[in-house]
Structures are given as C-alpha cells and as structure tokens.
Amino acid sequence: MAAQSGAPAPLQPATASPGLAKLLVVPSLIGGLVALTLGLYGRLHHATGIALNIAGFSSPGSVKSWLATGAVVFAIIQVGSALVMYGKVPRVAAPSWIGGLHQWSGRIAFLLSVPVAVHCLYALGFQNYSTRVLIHSILGCLFFGAFTVKMLVLPKRGLSGWVLPVLGAIVFAALVLIWFTSAYWFFSTFGIKR
Amino acid sequence: MKRSPLITLLTGAALGLGLWIASMVAASPAPAGYGTPAAAAAATAPASSAPSSPAVAVAGTSLPATPSPSPSATGGFVIPPHANYVGPVMAGGGAIAIVVHDTAAIAYYCDNGAIEAWLSGVPHHGHLSMTGKNGASSQVNYALGHARGWVAVDGHRYTFSVTAVHAPSGLYRSIAVVRGATVKAGWIVLADGTQVGSLEANPDAAAPTARKAPQLNLTTRTADDGGVTITAKPIDAETGSGF
Numbered sequence: 001m002a003a004q005s006g007a008p009a010p011l012q013p014a015t016a017s018p019g020l021a022k023l024l025v026v027p028s029l030i031g032g033l034v035a036l037t038l039g040l041y042g043r044l045h046h047a048t049g050i051a052l053n054i055a056g057f058s059s060p061g062s063v064k065s066w067l068a069t070g071a072v073v074f075a076i077i078q079v080g081s082a083l084v085m086y087g088k089v090p091r092v093a094a095p096s097w098i099g100g101l102h103q104w105s106g107r108i109a110f111l112l113s114v115p116v117a118v119h120c121l122y123a124l125g126f127q128n129y130s131t132r133v134l135i136h137s138i139l140g141c142l143f144f145g146a147f148t149v150k151m152l153v154l155p156k157r158g159l160s161g162w163v164l165p166v167l168g169a170i171v172f173a174a175l176v177l178i179w180f181t182s183a184y185w186f187f188s189t190f191g192i193k194r
Numbered sequence: 195m196k197r198s199p200l201i202t203l204l205t206g207a208a209l210g211l212g213l214w215i216a217s218m219v220a221a222s223p224a225p226a227g228y229g230t231p232a233a234a235a236a237a238t239a240p241a242s243s244a245p246s247s248p249a250v251a252v253a254g255t256s257l258p259a260t261p262s263p264s265p266s267a268t269g270g271f272v273i274p275p276h277a278n279y280v281g282p283v284m285a286g287g288g289a290i291a292i293v294v295h296d297t298a299a300i301a302y303y304c305d306n307g308a309i310e311a312w313l314s315g316v317p318h319h320g321h322l323s324m325t326g327k328n329g330a331s332s333q334v335n336y337a338l339g340h341a342r343g344w345v346a347v348d349g350h351r352y353t354f355s356v357t358a359v360h361a362p363s364g365l366y367r368s369i370a371v372v373r374g375a376t377v378k379a380g381w382i383v384l385a386d387g388t389q390v391g392s393l394e395a396n397p398d399a400a401a402p403t404a405r406k407a408p409q410l411n412l413t414t415r416t417a418d419d420g421g422v423t424i425t426a427k428p429i430d431a432e433t434g435s436g437f
Binding site for chain 2: 103106107110111114115117118119121122123129130147148150151152154155189
C-alpha cells in the first residue's frame with residue numbers, strides 16, 4: 001500500500017480517483033463482509049431470548065440503553081474533536097491533545113457498543129417485526145461494517161481529503177439512528193431508569 | 195501509531211467474542227431456580243456457569259413429579275418439554291400466557307376487556323410461531339424458566355418477557371353454553387395471584403366482543419357471571435389438562 005502513496009495522487013484529482021478506489025476497495029469489502037456476517041448470524045442463529053447480563057441494572061434493555069447512550073456521548077465528542085482538528089470551529093485552534101481525545105473517545109465509544117451488539121445478536125437476532133426494529137437491525141450491522149472500513153482506511157496515505165470525514169459521518173449517523181431506534185425508544189417507552 | 199486502528203478493531207472483536215462465549219457459557223446450564231430474582235442475578239456472572247445437568251435443573255424448578263420427556267438443549271439453552279409462562283406484556287396493560295406441552299402450545303393474550311386472542315402453534319427447538327383468529331400472531335422464544343417475544347392482536351404488537359409459573363398460577367379457559375349461547379372465557383392468573391381475564395358472550399360471531407371476565411374462584415374453578423355459574427378448566431403444561 002505504501003507504494004501506491006506516490007506523489008501524483010494528491011496533486012492530480014483526475015488520477016486520484018483510480019488510486020483512491022484501489023485504496024478503498026479492500027477495506028470496503030472487509031467492512032461489507034463484517035456487516036453481512038453479523039446480519040446473517042443474527043438472522044440464522046436462533047435468538048435465545050437471554051444472554052449474559054450486567055449486574056446493577058433492572059434489565060438487559062436498560063443496560064444496553066445506557067451503554068448505547070454512553071457510546072453516543074463519546075461519538076459526539078468524536079464529531080466535535082474532528083471539527084476542531086479540521087479547523088471548522090471558528091476561533092478555536094486545535095490543541096495538541098485533540099488527536100488523542102479523538103482517538104480515545106472513538107475507542108471508548110466503539111468498545112461500549114460491542115457488548116450491546118453481542119446481546120442484540122445473541123439474544124434477539126436480526127428482526128423485522130416493526131419498522132423501528134428493521135431499521136435498527138440493518139443499521140446495527142452496517143455500523144460495525146462502516147466502523148471496520150473507517151479503521152482500515154485510517155492508516156492509509158494518499159487519501160482524498162473528504163474520505164475520512166465522510167466515513168466518520170456515516171459511522172456517526174448510523175450510531176445515532178441506532179440509538180434513536182433503541183435506547184431513545186426504550187427510555188421513552190419504559191421511562192429513564194437504571 | 196499506524197497500527198492503532200487495527201488494534202482498536204481487534205480489541206473490539208476480541209471483546210465481542212469473549213462476551214459471546216461468556217453468554218453461551220452463562221446461559222447453557224440454566225441455573226437451578228432460573229427465573230427467581232436471586233438466580234437471575236447470579237446468572238450475571240460467568241462464574242455461575244458451574245455445570246449442572248439438565249435433570250438437576252428440572253428438579254430444582256420442581257417441574258412434574260411424574261416421569262416426563264427429558265428436556266432438550268438448543269443453542270446452549272435447556273428447552274423444557276412442558277412449561278407454563280405467564281406475565282404482563284410491556285405496554286398496554288394486558289397479560290400473556292403461554293403453555294407448552296410436548297408437541298403443542300397454546301397462548302392467550304387478554305387485557306381484562308375487549309382485546310383478547312387465543313393462539314396455537316407447534317414448539318420447535320425453543321421457538322414458537324403461533325397464530326389465532328382475526329390475524330392474531332405471536333413469535334416466542336422460550337427456555338427453562340423464561341419466555342420472551344411478541345404477540346400481535348387487533349393490529350397492535352405487544353412485547354413481553356415472562357417467567358415460568360406453576361399451578362394455581364397459569365391459564366384457565368371456559369367454554370360453556372349459557373341460555374343457548376356459547377360463552378368463551380379465559381383467565382390468566384399471574385404469579386402474584388392477580389387475574390387478567392376476558393369473556394366473549396358471542397365467540398362464533400364474525401366480530402366477537404369481549405368484556406372483563408368475572409373473578410375466577412381458583413379453588414372451585416368457577417366464576418359467577420351475572421348469576422350464571424361458568425366452570426373453567428386449567429390449561430396446564432404439567433398435567434396436560436386442556437390439550
């Protein structure tokens with residue numbers, strides 16, 4: 001991959017496209033495979049109804065809702081720190097620690113989302129019995145695929161400037177919609193409770 | 195630095211894999227007395243996976259004293275051949291009862307009033323796909339001590355997560371001819387003794403109307419509906435009554 005990061009790509013937009021496509025194809029395929037695997041597992045594996053629970057919460061639903069809410073909070077920090085890094089916030093110069101904040105908030109958000117996804121896929125599966133549930137199921141699988149793409153693309157050199165912001169936006173939008181179709185629904189249906 | 199995104203991914207994957215395996219391990223032995231709050235709390239720790247044979251687990255929940263088919267295991271869960279599950283649905287004020295007996299299952303949803311449905315289906319490895327009149331349907335996953343899923347009645351979908359119960363809690367049904375008209379009633383007796391019941395005075399009509407059922411006397415299994423005594427029969431997985 002380092003060989004492809006030759007000088008022409010950033011200079012010539014016309015020649016950047018094929019190079020960019022090459023850079024993105026393998027991560028995209030792997031990400032697609034991740035999303036597809038999760039979806040197929042969720043659909044084909046027999047939903048068990050129960051799974052490992054976390055102590056201190058009234059139900060798996062509330063555990064998941066709080067974890068997902070935590071993930072969204074860190075994801076908002078992601079967007080904020082990215083805006084600062086890209087100099088999109090007027091009169092705010094990027095401090096030296098902004099990169100670390102961006103990386104760690106992302107890591108924490110991702111790691112918070114993993115137990116939720118495991119419970120979803122193991123105990124509930126990919127379901128389509130209502131629009132909310134269908135959207136949630138599709139986006140849940142897409143989120144991990146998109147996140148995989150983002151992580152695999154991240155270290156590559158010679159990317160067009162829009163690639164990381166677009167991937168980040170997809171991941172963020174998916175997470176927020178997932179939260180709206182689950183945790184927001186849970187809290188508004190059953191009340192905000194532990 | 196360049197590898198850190200990959201490490202993030204692999205850490206997440208490892209965490210997911212670990213939790214997935216822990217879920218299977220924690221769930222598989224179906225802790226004795228599963229369904230009681232204490233046991234449910236114990237199930238939160240992977241350490242609670244001390245292997246207990248399915249037979250022991252069944253004895254622990256005092257399922258039938260009479261010889262019965264041994265429970266099967268599906269996806270790490272012990273699937274009881276006979277089980278009664280009742281409990282309230284999550285929203286809407288109604289209750290659900292699901293009775294699984296070998297190769298048949300009966301479910302009843304009612305809300306103490308006009309909304310009610312009888313459903314039936316065939317158990318399949320801990321899963322029930324049930325249907326009833328007027329488009330009523332339900333999907334249920336059940337295992338030792340616990341059942342969850344949804345039931346759709348009159349275009350509304352109610353989700354539930356309910357536990358196993360033993361008589362006198364459970365499901366009761368009455369089909370009687372009163373003054374030449376058939377009266378069909380159902381009662382769900384929850385674990386705390388609360389009754390949720392509906393009564394249809396015209397079950398054979400195109401659009402039967404239901405109302406709150408009179409209180410069922412669980413000792414005599416009779417109810418007094420405006421001076422008429424109606425007799426109910428339990429639908430019980432453990433005795434096979436009602437199947």
